[in-house]
Amino acid sequence: MKKRIALMGIYHETNTFIDMPTTLDDFQDNFWLVGDQIQAEYAGAHHEISGVIEVITAADDMELVPVFYTMATPGGMIDKRAYEAILTELWRHLDQCGPIDGCVVVPHGAGVAEGYPDMDGHWLTELRRKVGPHIPITGTLDPHANVSPAMAEATDALVAYASNPHIDQRIAGLKAAQLMVRILRGEINPLQKLVQLPLAISIEQQYTSQEPCRSLIASMNQWAGEKGFVSASLLLGFPYADVAEMGSGFILVADAQNLDKATDDLQEVAHRLSDYVLDRRASFNGEKTSIKQVYETLPGLAKPVLLLDMGDNVGGGGPGNSTILIEYLENKSFTNVFTCLADPNAVNVAFSYSPGDRFPITLNTAQGNWSTEVILRQLSDGLFKEDKPKHGGFVNYNMGKTAIVETLIGNTLMLTSRRTPPYSLGQLTTFGLAPASFNGIIAKGVNAPIAAYASVCPTIVQVDTPGVTQADMTLFAYHHRRKPMYPFEDVNHSDDAGNRSEIS
Numbered sequence: 246m247k248k249r250i251a252l253m254g255i256y257h258e259t260n261t262f263i264d265m266p267t268t269l270d271d272f273q274d275n276f277w278l279v280g281d282q283i284q285a286e287y288a289g290a291h292h293e294i295s296g297v298i299e300v301i302t303a304a305d306d307m308e309l310v311p312v313f314y315t316m317a318t319p320g321g322m323i324d325k326r327a328y329e330a331i332l333t334e335l336w337r338h339l340d341q342c343g344p345i346d347g348c349v350v351v352p353h354g355a356g357v358a359e360g361y362p363d364m365d366g367h368w369l370t371e372l373r374r375k376v377g378p379h380i381p382i383t384g385t386l387d388p389h390a391n392v393s394p395a396m397a398e399a400t401d402a403l404v405a406y407a408s409n410p411h412i413d414q415r416i417a418g419l420k421a422a423q424l425m426v427r428i429l430r431g432e433i434n435p436l437q438k439l440v441q442l443p444l445a446i447s448i449e450q451q452y453t454s455q456e457p458c459r460s461l462i463a464s465m466n467q468w469a470g471e472k473g474f475v476s477a478s479l480l481l482g483f484p485y486a487d488v489a490e491m492g493s494g495f496i497l498v499a500d501a502q503n504l505d506k507a508t509d510d511l512q513e514v515a516h517r518l519s520d521y522v523l524d525r526r527a528s529f530n531g532e533k534t535s536i537k538q539v540y541e542t543l544p545g546l547a548k549p550v551l552l553l554d555m556g557d558n559v560g561g562g563g564p565g566n567s568t569i570l571i572e573y574l575e576n577k578s579f580t581n582v583f584t585c586l587a588d589p590n591a592v593n594v595a596f597s598y599s600p601g602d603r604f605p606i607t608l609n610t611a612q613g614n615w616s617t618e619v620i621l622r623q624l625s626d627g628l629f630k631e632d633k634p635k636h637g638g639f640v641n642y643n644m645g646k647t648a649i650v651e652t653l654i655g656n657t658l659m660l661t662s663r664r665t666p667p668y669s670l671g672q673l674t675t676f677g678l679a680p681a682s683f684n685g686i687i688a689k690g691v692n693a694p695i696a697a698y699a700s701v702c703p704t705i706v707q708v709d710t711p712g713v714t715q716a717d718m719t720l721f722a723y724h725h726r727r728k729p730m731y732p733f734e735d736v737n738h739s740d741d742a743g744n745r746s747e748i749s
Contacts, residue, residue: 247308248429250301250422251342252283252294254351255331255368256316258389260485260562261357262721263321263713269330271317279338283311292638293385293406296418297349304426310345313338318664319562328358332368336375347425348372348382350400351418354390355483362488362725366395373399381428381435385417386496389451389483393490397439401428402498405478407462409453410636410696424475424498433475436501438511441494442522444731449555449707449716450531451481452692457528461521465495468517472510474499484718485561491726493522493529523736530732533709533716536573542706543579549683551702552582556712557611557689559587559666560636563714568608568615570687570710571656575617578654583678584687585659585667592660595621595648606650608660611712619650619658627661629675636668636693649676657683667694670701691716 256276257267278286287294294314301309313335317323350372356364373382386392386405397403402424406417427433446458453462462479469477476498482491495518499507522529543550557567565587574582588608598604598621607616627644645662652658657678665672667688673680680686680701688694691714695705709716719733729736 247306248346249308249310249344250347250349250425251310251312251339251345252297252349252351253312253335253339254294254314255335255356256314256351256353257323257356258319258353258387258483258562259322259355259357259364260319260713261322261487262485263562265321266324266359267317267320267322267327268324269327271320272315272327272331275318276314276316278314280311283314290638290640291415291634293351293414293418293421295638296415297422300419300422300426307426307429310342312342314351318666319560321562323356323358323364325359325361328361328364332371335368339375345376345380347380347429348376349421349425350382350384352384352386354386354392354396355486357486357488363393363395363490366393366399369399370395381425383421383425383428385421386478386480387411388479388481390480391483391486391488391490391492392439392480392494392496394439397437397496400437402435402437402476403478403496404476405480405496407453407478409451409481410693411638412634412636412696414638415634420476433500434502435475436499436504436507436511438497438515439494440497440515440518441490442492442519443727443729443736444493444522444526444529445482445484445491445718446493446529447531447716447718447732448484448561448691448714450529452695457525464521465518468514469497472499472514474514485714485721487721487723487725489725489727492730526731526736531716534707535709536570539706539708540573540577540579543685547703548685549681549702550685550704550706551694551698552685552687553691553694553705553707554687554689554710555691555707556710556715558691558714559664559689560693561691561714563689563712564611565664565689566608566610567612567689567710567712568610569612570708571658572615574685575652575654575656579684580655581683582656582685582687583659583673583683584656585661585665585672585689587661587664589645589662592646592648592662595650595660596624596646600624618653620653621648621650623649623676625676627663629669629671631669631671635696637666639668642669642671649678666690667697669697
C-alpha cells in the first residue's frame with residue numbers, strides 16, 4: 246500500500262513594524278488553495294511546492310495528499326481572527342484527508358500573528374499534536390525565517406532555500422520531499438539541530454553569491470559534508486520582526502542511525518559555524534550608502550543602474566509607494582528612470598483619462614504626498630507571467646488595474662492597484678517597456694530584484710532609504726528580541742561557543 250503524504254502550508258513574512266494588519270482578505274486575495282488546486286497552481290513551476298509535487302508523484306510507493314496552502318504578500322502583523330480562521334480551515338481539510346503517513350509543510354518561518362508571536366512554531370506544534378509523535382514531518386523554509394525551538398522540535402527535518410535571491414525554491418522542495426521519502430522507506434533516521442546565533446545579518450549583506458555569505462555557505466557545506474549530514478541550511482533571518490526568535494542561525498540535520506555519533510557531530514559543526522560567524526561579525530553588518538552618495542556616483546556608472554530602494558522593500562512588507570528616490574532624481578533633473586508605485590487612488594485618477602492626456606496627479610506615500618504633472622502612456626489590467634525561476638518562484642502576477650505615466654522631464658511611473666514585488670522583467674516587457682533603455686530602474690527591494698534585473702543592469706546599487714524596511718535594524722525599537730545580539734550589542738567573544746550562541 247502506498248504511503249500517503251500530506252502537503253500543507255501557511256506562508257507569510259511578517260513585518261511587525263508596520264501598523265496596518267494583514268487580514269484574511271489579504272490571504273484570500275493572494276493564494277488560498279485547497280486540495281487539487283495546489284497542484285493546478287504549482288505543478289511544473291519554480292516554487293518549493295513544485296519540487297514536492299515532482300518527487301512524491303514520481304515515487305511508485307508514495308501518494309501525494311494536497312491539503313491546504315495559503316499565502317499573503319509580506320506585510321504587517323496577521324490579525325488574530327484571520328490566523329485562527331486559517332487554522333480552522335487547515336485542520337478541517339486535514340481531518341477530511343483520512344490517515345496519513347507523513348507531512349510535508351511549507352511555512353515561511355517568519356510569520357507573526359496577533360497573540361501568536363511564534364506563529365509558525367504554533368501551527369507546526371499543533372500539527373505535531375494532531376498527527377502524533379511517530380508521523381514524520383519535513384518541510385521547507387525561506388532563509389529569512391526566524392526559526393524558533395518550537396519549529397525545530399515539531400519537525401523532523403527543515404530545509405531552507407540556499408540562495409538569496411531565492412532561485413532554488415523548487416530544489417528546496419525536492420530535498421524536503423526526498424527526505425520524507427527516505428524516512429518512510431526506512432533509509433534514514435533524521436536528527437535535527439537548530440543553532441540560534443546572537444547575531445542578525447544585516448539585510449544588505451544577505452546576498453548569497455557575494456561575501457560574506459558566500460564563504461560562510463561554502464564552509465557550512467564543507468563541514469556538513471565531512472560529517473555526512475543529510476541537510477544543512479543557513480538561516481539569514483528577518484530583522485523586521487520584534488520577536489524572541491529574530492536573528493540568524495543554522496538548521497543541521499544528521500542521520501541518527503548512530504545516535505551518539507550524530508549528536509556529537511551536530512554539536513561540533515554547530516560550534517564551528519558559531520565561531521566562524523562571530524569571529525567575522527563586523528563583516529555581516531555592512532555599510533549603508535545614502536541617496537546623496539549614490540547620486541554623486543551616477544554619472545560615471547554604466548547604465549541602466551539598478552537602484553535598490555531598501556527602505557520600501559515590498560518583499561519585506563514595504564508599502565511599495567515611497568517616492569523618495571524618484572523625487573530626489575526629479576529634483577536633480579536626472580531623467581529616463583523607471584519606478585513602480587502601488588497607489589490605487591492614483592490609478593483610478595489615471596483611468597479617467599486617455600493615453601496622451603496630460604494631467605496633475607497626487608501620489609500618497611508614507612512620507613507624505615507628492616504632486617506632479619504626468620502624461621498618460623498606457624492603461625492595462627496589470628497581468629503578466631514569469632516563465633523562468635526567479636525570486637519567489639511565482640508564475641502568475643496580478644498588479645490589478647495599472648497605469649503607466651511619464652513625468653514632464655521624462656521619468657516613467659508604473660502605478661499599480663496592488664503591491665507587487667519587483668521579481669520579474671515581465672513587469673516591464675509585458676507592457677512594451679524595454680528595461681535596457683532606461684538610465685535607471687528603481688526596484689523596491691534589497692537582494693531579491695537582482696535575479697530579475699542583473700541581466701540588463703550592469704550596475705547595481707543598494708540605497709539606504711528610510712522606511713519600514715530600512716537597512717539599519719538598530720533604528721527600530723525592539724522589545725522582545727534576545728540580548729545580547731550583534732549589531733545592537735557586542736557579543737561575548739569567549740572561546741566557549743556555547744556561551745556565544747544558543748544551540749538547541
